[in-house]
Amino acid sequence: MGNTMVSINGSGQAPPTLLGHGPVRIATGGKIRAGIKVLTKKAADNPQAKEIYDQGVASGQSFEQIEKFIGEALPKLKTPLVPKNVAWFTVRGQDFPNPEIASQILDTFGEERGDGVKRLYRFPVVFPSDMWQAVMPHELVAWGASEKKFWSEYAPDGRVRYCKCFAPVPMNDTGRRVIRVFGGRKTTLRSENGGLCDPEGCAEYQQRQCNLSGRFIFFIPGIKSISAFELHTNSFYAMNAAIQKFETIAFMRGGRISGFLDAKQTPFYITKKLMDVPHIDETGRAVRVRQWIIEIEAPIDVTALLRAHDDEDTAIVNAQIASQILEGPLDVGPTGAAQAAAPLADIPRSQIWSDIDKAGAIDAKQESARPDVAHTRDSASATPKAGAQSAGRERNAGPSLAQVIDVASSYGIDAVTFEAYADRSWGSGWKHNADGRRRALEELGRYRNDPQGYVDKIASQLK
Known part of the structure; x- marks a missing residue:
């Protein structure tokens, strides 16, 4: 993603910079270790090595530091420490830029399990x-x-x-x-x-x-x-x-x-x-x-x-995200003219749902004309008139399939590839109901600042 252009909080395109010309990495500032290191049998028989090791453990030094000190004092003693698999995790002050963080982790989540020593066995x-x-x-x-x-x-x-x-x-x-x-x-x-x-x-x-x-x-x-x-x-x-x-x-x-x-x-x-x-x-x-x-x-x-999307608050959040993905203006007026976007916090909940529903209804009419969108009618079309109307309202509520595909296309993902990925992730019925389309649009929204990352994710899943 070295040449990727990303959108920053909906404010347009941000070009890569001199130092930002590459994949995003998560900065880390401290290590929790999966086990401990102990003296080898040969090192344990050496009183000086044992003294350096005990002092280092007591003072919270990292095992790399302890091994370095033993090597400097006893250069002939090769690889004085070996890993040991234990039930707890090691948290030492020297493994953190601020040693107090190690104490905070142990004080908050450490346990004493009968041996009189507080250790880290499980943490959130x-x-x-x-x-x-x-x-x-x-x-x-x-x-x-x-x-x-x-x-x-x-x-x-x-x-x-x-x-x-x-x-x-x-x-x-x-x-x-x-x-x-x-x-x-x-x-x-x-x-x-x-x-x-x-x-x-x-x-x-x-x-x-x-x-x-x-x-x-x-x-x-x-x-x-x-x-x-x-x-x-x-x-x-x-x-x-x-x-x-x-x-x-x-x-x-x-x-x-x-x-x-x-x-x-x-x-x-x-x-x-x-x-x-x-x-x-x-x-x-x-x-x-x-x-x-x-x-x-x-x-x-x-x-x-699995029930999360049935919750009203979750549905409102999904509607807000869908509105943001559509970047504010929606061609939902009687003449198809774009309406000015207002801050989501100022829009009543009923209006958010109304905008999404209208946009879905308009785009649904255009959907069948798109050659790259597989528009499948469900079996409800064969039911009595009332059932057909209900099924039509369900299909047209919220973002339309065409809108979801348009957002995917803006990431460089063609309709066939995206539908194959979505079918594998949520089942083939996702495109036929509003909740499924919202879920797809919500996932696309989370990657709006990292479209190449989403492309890579889809390629990995389909592979």
């Missing part, structure tokens, strides 16, 4: 994006001594996975001075294997130097921070299970996973679950190992989500 989160790829970025990555050496990255069409690396630092004509690089180091395709990421044929992956790495990005309700927090994980099972949860919730919420889950401000929760995890050992045998796996919880009544 709110995700800042409706795209699970944005709140759970992940990649195959191989690390060098101090930076990423190789990493995976998909092509824009989402079909080909490449292996990327940093490009060599360019030199000037004399070959003696480095050329200043604007915007950070450049990346390039790895020369081996034609630049493709092929784990089965990759030496680093087979030697366990390249591994799956991901992180959850979220806010914690009640913890004040302008930056999001992150939780790293290397577990395929944790990430795969999270994707299934995200897609399930999004399906029932009209594509949304961001924000609170319902009107009661219910958040997601992140916790851990002890599971038997299968894997292949060095001899090729399938074995199971019990591990604590990160789990995403959504403690809500799912039937309430």
Whole structure:
């Protein structure tokens, strides 16, 4: 989306800037860790290493800092710490720009479970994006001594996975001075294997130097921070299970996973679950190992989500969003002249519904003439006259199918592609009732500042 033009609060088009010429990323400012690190057997037998470790843990230092101090004091002791899978999450002051945030998280959500130590076992989160790829970025990555050496990255069409690396630092004509690089180091395709990421044929992956790495990005309700927090994980099972949860919730919420889950401000929760995890050992045998796996919880009544659109307040919100998508003026006058838009707060609820209904009725007449709109009449047309009139009012209430398709077309999505995506997301009946069309228009509205992101989402779902 490097060349994408986006609309800012309905004020027109905002061109990309010098520093804004690329995909939007969610800034993070603190880490919650999935486990702990402990001394290796060899390091634990060294009194000096044990003293440095105990002091570091007691003072809230990160495990990277502790490992660094041990390495400086005992350079012959290689890899003094190893990860350990535990039932709780690690929250340390040194992992946050403001160490007080770690104390706030533990004080608010920490639990003492019989061992006299308050730890973080479960905590609420709110995700800042409706795209699970944005709140759970992940990649195959191989690390060098101090930076990423190789990493995976998909092509824009989402079909080909490449292996990327940093490009060599360019030199000037004399070959003696480095050329200043604007915007950070450049990346390039790895020369081996034609630049493709092929784990089965990759030496680093087979030697366990390249591994799956991901992180959850979220806010914690009640913890004040302008930056999001992150939780790293290397577990395929944790990430795969999270994707299934995200897609399930999004399906029932009209594509949304961001924000609170319902009107009661219910958040997601992140916790851990002890599971038997299968894997292949060095001899090729399938074995199971019990591990604590990160789990995403959504403690809500799912039937309430399915009923959400029946609520009057929700319907009014949907109508307001539909009005905003139509960008104020509606050709609903007797002569088809555009009417001036008024602030939504100043428009009575009855008028909002009236405008949407009139716009739907007018566009419905033009709908059958559009070659790119599959206009299907339901079986109600064969019923008595009263039933046909009722079905007609239902079809024409709210935004019309033509208006939904027009908005999708403005994003660069053709009618056939959008209808295929919508049919898969909400069922083929979405286009035949006002609530289904509102839901589609509402989802389009959430991406009005990121149309390319919506294009990518649809391509991913259809693939």
